[in-house]
Amino acid sequence: MIRVCFAGVTGWTAPPILAAVDRADDLALTAGVSRSAAGRTLADAVGHGDGRVHASVADALRDAEVDVLVDYTSAAAVRGNVWAAVEAGVHAVVGSSGLTAADYAELDGLARERGxxxxxxxxxxxxxxxxxxxxxxxxxxxxxxxxxxYASDTKPDVPSGTARELAESLGEIRRPEGGVPLVELHGPAEARGAEVGGTRVHSVRLPGFTVSTEAVFAGKGERLVMRHDAGDSAEPYAAGTVLAVRRVRESPGVRRGLGALLFDDTEEDAGKEG
Known part of the structure; x- marks a missing residue:
C-alpha cells in the first residue's frame, strides 16, 4: 500500500485526484495539508482518507505514515513543501508551478543523496x-x-509551469534561431517576452482562461501551431498524478514531465536532429 499525503488538499485541483486515490486498491490517503482546514479529519474536510489535515508538510510527515507527498499548492509554498519531504526521505510528486531549472537541479542532487x-x-x-x-x-x-x-488574470506566476517545462525541455534539444537581437530592437525589449531555456515565452493573463499553452513553429512561407487548452475541471490531471504516485519510487532523483513516464524513448528519439 502506498501512503499518500496531499498538500493543497482543499484546493481546486484536489477533488478528482483524491477520488482517484480513493478508488485505487494500492493507494491510501493518510494525511493532507491545508492551513484553512488544519485540525479537521480528512473525512470531514474532503470526504476521503482516514487521517487528518495538517497546517504544514512538516507537521504531516511528523504525525502520519507517508510514502509519497503530492504537492498541488502554489509557487510560494512548493519549494518548502518538497524540500521538507525529500529531506525526510519521502518521495514527491510535484504538480505546482514555480520551481526553475536551477531549483530542479538542486533538488535532483538532494533526492539522489536521500535515495x-x-x-x-x-x-x-x-x-x-x-x-x-x-x-x-x-x-x-x-x-x-x-x-x-495563456492563463487567467488571477494567476500570479509567469510563465505557467506547463509553459516553463515545455520551454526548458525544448532547450535540452536545441535552441531556436533568433530574429532581431534584443539590443537592436526599436521599443521596449519586454515586448519580445521572456527567455526561458533559450525560447521566447509570452505570458497572457486575461479573464476566461484556465491554462492554455501554444508552441508556434515557423519557417519561410509556413507555420506549425501546437496548442493544449485546459478546461475548467481538474479531472485531466487525475490519471497522470496517480501514475506518478505509483512510479515515483522507481529511481532516485528528479524526473521532469509526465512524458518521462509515458514515453520510455523520449530522450533518445525526440532529441535526435536531422
Whole structure:
C-alpha cells in the first residue's frame, strides 16, 4: 500500500485526484495539508482518507505514515513543501508551478543523496504530455519557435509551469534561431517576452482562461501551431498524478514531465536532429 499525503488538499485541483486515490486498491490517503482546514479529519474536510489535515508538510510527515507527498499548492509554498519531504526521505510528486531549472537541479542532487524519487510536471494531463512530446519532435527538425502561455488574470506566476517545462525541455534539444537581437530592437525589449531555456515565452493573463499553452513553429512561407487548452475541471490531471504516485519510487532523483513516464524513448528519439 502506498501512503499518500496531499498538500493543497482543499484546493481546486484536489477533488478528482483524491477520488482517484480513493478508488485505487494500492493507494491510501493518510494525511493532507491545508492551513484553512488544519485540525479537521480528512473525512470531514474532503470526504476521503482516514487521517487528518495538517497546517504544514512538516507537521504531516511528523504525525502520519507517508510514502509519497503530492504537492498541488502554489509557487510560494512548493519549494518548502518538497524540500521538507525529500529531506525526510519521502518521495514527491510535484504538480505546482514555480520551481526553475536551477531549483530542479538542486533538488535532483538532494533526492539522489536521500535515495528518493521526485516526479515533477507542469501539467499532469496526458494531452499536455503529448503536446510536449510533439513539440520536442518538431524542435529537432525546425529552426524557429516561440511559446505563448495563456492563463487567467488571477494567476500570479509567469510563465505557467506547463509553459516553463515545455520551454526548458525544448532547450535540452536545441535552441531556436533568433530574429532581431534584443539590443537592436526599436521599443521596449519586454515586448519580445521572456527567455526561458533559450525560447521566447509570452505570458497572457486575461479573464476566461484556465491554462492554455501554444508552441508556434515557423519557417519561410509556413507555420506549425501546437496548442493544449485546459478546461475548467481538474479531472485531466487525475490519471497522470496517480501514475506518478505509483512510479515515483522507481529511481532516485528528479524526473521532469509526465512524458518521462509515458514515453520510455523520449530522450533518445525526440532529441535526435536531422
Amino acid at each position: 528518493v524519487g521526485v516526479v515533477a510536471a507542469g501539467n499532469f494531463s496526458v494531452m499536455a504530455a503529448l503536446l510536449q512530446r510533439a513539440a520536442s519532435l518538431a524542435a529537432a527538425k525546425l529552426d524557429h519557435w516561440e511559446i505563448i502561455d
